[in-house]
Amino acid sequence: MTTETTKKFNIDTVENAAKTPDTELPWAELGLKRNEFDEIVKVLGRRPTGAELAMYSVMWSEHCSYKSSKNHLRQFGQKVTEEMKKDMLVGIGENAGVTNLGDGWAVTFKIESHNSPSFVEPYQGAATGIGGIVRDIISMGARPVAVMDPLRFGAIDHPDTARVMHGAVAGIGGYGNSLGLPNIGGEMVFDSVYQGNPLVNALAVGVMRHEDIRLANASGKGNKVVLFGARTGGDGIGGASVLASESFDDTKPSKRPAVQVGDPFAEKVLIECCLELFKGSLVEGIQDLGAAGISCATSELASNGDGGMQVELTSVLLRDPTLTPGEILMSESQERMMAVVTPENVEAFEAVMDKWAVEYSWLGEVTDTGRLIITWEGDVIVDVDPRTVAHDGPVYDRPFARPEWQDAVQADTFTGSVQDAGRPASPASLAAAVTELVASPNMCSKSWITNQYDRYVGGNTSMAFPDDAGVVRVDEETGLGVALATDANGRYTYLDPYHGAQLALAEAYRNVATAGAIPMAVSDCLNFGSPEDPDVMWQLAEAIRGLSDACMVLGIPVTGGNVSLYNQTGTTPIHPSPVVAVLGKLDDVARRTPSGWREDGQAIYLLGTTAAELDGSEWANMRGHLGGQPPKVDLEAERALGEILINASRDGMIDSAHDLSEGGLAAALVESSLRYGVGARIALQDVMDRDGVDLFTALFSESQGRAVVGVPRSEEVRFTDMCTARGFAHTRIGVVDAASGTLEINGVESLSLDALRDAHEGTLPKYFG
């Protein structure tokens, strides 16, 4: 390669921009609107240079600026009590929120989307989704300790679903397994609404000591700015290639992949290298490079710190020497980090890089000018107030309105519909219905997926899929640990976005409590269609309002998250899919409650009450019906149930617990039986009499605030006394029967566990090999 960089590009300097105000710039091709471009000109007092335009266009994109959702997201910060704030060490706005676990420990977690890349190139899209969220966690100063992956694909029998499913699962496994991070749970949903727009969300959790918390800011005039990790290449540039006017070298590759390509080995080395930097207190501020790459890292670091930074762009190590300044600024090459280092620590910093054989280059330094200045061989190509790039992007009050079709959808209840014809009632048909349910695409065993993930690495996994929550030990001396669950139900949210979002939170909260953990914090990934569609915007607004209201009632704050919009095929949006992650705390993970029955003769109790709530249910879905109202939300009941499950776990009153959600009691009974291959005898007459429902409804209704628990005989009195004292409905519905090898439900033909297992585990292999 020659070093004649000056010959390759017609560099658009700030000086040049001032002299040539009328030069046409491809702002529209870069995704900016006319008003946004005009705003940039106003902010700068001149036209932007090509490099500045590149920076503004990516930083002012929906993905980076939250311009359509910002006005609504504010509620997460506003609807917070002092009580909710007491354990929040770092709130929304940083790379990830941080929650106090006690004993000097802190935990950070966040969920993000990587939806469209995962449709275009499922393996790399999903892999780099894991990579990105893990770097967010490292940026906070934490050691990542686990990942989770909520996935939503198109119809299970659609020919394209296998392509996306195989690629995404292999990508998550290939990347996550190579990082040494146990995958402890997630979700899998098949629905044709996700056919052209699968949802691949990724969650990572990390732990640290309080003193290790790091923030993304560049402070201290004269401190050095360094870029380290992988080299910068042309991947993930997307629209930047339209800045062709910068280049007159027509021999360069014209088409570049819009999807980033991951190198998990580089990331693993980067994790260890960063932890060694933190341990030696060698960095003042640190930021991962994700969306918008160097544009984002420089502008955020500078604007969160003393406000100035000077960077020489030709110092960036490149994989492709033909990249233009704009492309370098926009590149989303993976496995890169930017840090701020004091001059005294430069040598020690370089020693750590050399030990781990990580490449680095010093780009510039922190200044107190309040300006982000980027030069190209000394010529100024960017001269901006970094706040205008990173934080002062456009904010839109998008019009929204309750869709005209919403009333008709809500009026179309399942009971009595055409699809409800021939509802099972006989013992044989009910047995067939239970078997059909647990073999259905959304309710079948996910082990085909989870067996491709390492759940053991690290040696701290106390519980993982298929239990209700993943549980990871944090402190080996005390057993202190965290539990995590993610949930969403796109059908419920479609029927009623406000309550649907609350139901997602309620389920994740319930799952964490079911594991025995005290819920502490929330992270959400809001997957919606186009915000320019008032119907979708209403769904988004309602979901955020519902979620923030529910967080207040449950007393747990949102500490971070992500919004993913424009998830639609043509004009058809996906179901509104707010995926909610809840993190809880266990003082000793040895106390966690697994979901399966184990001990013969233990009493089985159903907690909560059952109403005829089949709208939006898995059963209705299996029959091709979607309409009516989702199950009723009762957050006070969720809280009461959570307290019972947590106290019972702490005091050793229960040996198993499984929450009731999609698929209702039928699904829970089968899952609790199959967990350890231990059957049970069940009678639901008391439930049916008390709640006024028939056997089918008792089994398939998706009423909320319920769980089944296994209670040792010696604890039965104490447990029921506790439920009575708290006024919470509880009914003994059966006993664990270890010898039978069957699930016996009065009024339902005997279900052999072998046959149930074959049905439950056979579905994914049948479709995906």
Added chain:
Amino acid sequence: MTELPLIGEAVAVAAQPRLAGARIGVVTFPGTLDDRDAARAVRLAGGTAVELWHGDSQLGDVDAVIIPGGFSYGDYLRAGAIARFAPLMSKIIDAANSDAKLPVLGICNGFQILTESHLLPGSMIKNDHLKFLCRDQVLRVENSNTAWTLDYEAGQEITIPLKNQDGQYIADEKTLDALEAEGRVVFRYVGFNPNGSRRDIAGISNAAGNVVGLMPHPEHAVEPGFGPESLDGIGGSDTDGLGFFTSVLNKIVGGDK
């Protein structure tokens, strides 16, 4: 090991003063994943774990070495192919082949590194079903006379986690026959061959029995509540892997075994 541990590392040391004097080195390469886990297993078995760095030119004061699992150098080129050339590996190879017969255990990627180093014969290729597979695996201990299996009975069945992408053990027929004849097939898969390995072989040893390699992970079955989860609380043991570590520790301190 006076250094403060990195986040998430074990700090509790089991009270086994008799074995604590035995020092087991655990090698870390770039991309190694299960090094902390192997060190924890050594500590839980009562020994002292010593961190070893791939770039070190001396082995130092250790009585045995574990090459843990992971994806050294990303498994790029071929699993174990690059790690085999690390400066420390040449010291380990020499010590394993010396009269002192340094006990060496290669787990998963460590097994792959040992075959690449020619301390053990054969090789691992991609699983026959082409997918990464994580499961609780039953093994039969075929040889309880190696440095790492003394605390087991021959024929004993144990359950430990298995997790890999390239776990299919292959060798030519002559080598396989020789391994069988010499009792060097140390572990065999029972009930289910998870990767297409020849003759259900899960692990082998060298002729002297001081070098053992296997694909499944004994270090993930050493602590109640964190081992094979399918066995948790229903009669099985989730600490079947502990015997690997007590075997070598007892041998080093000259126990009864």
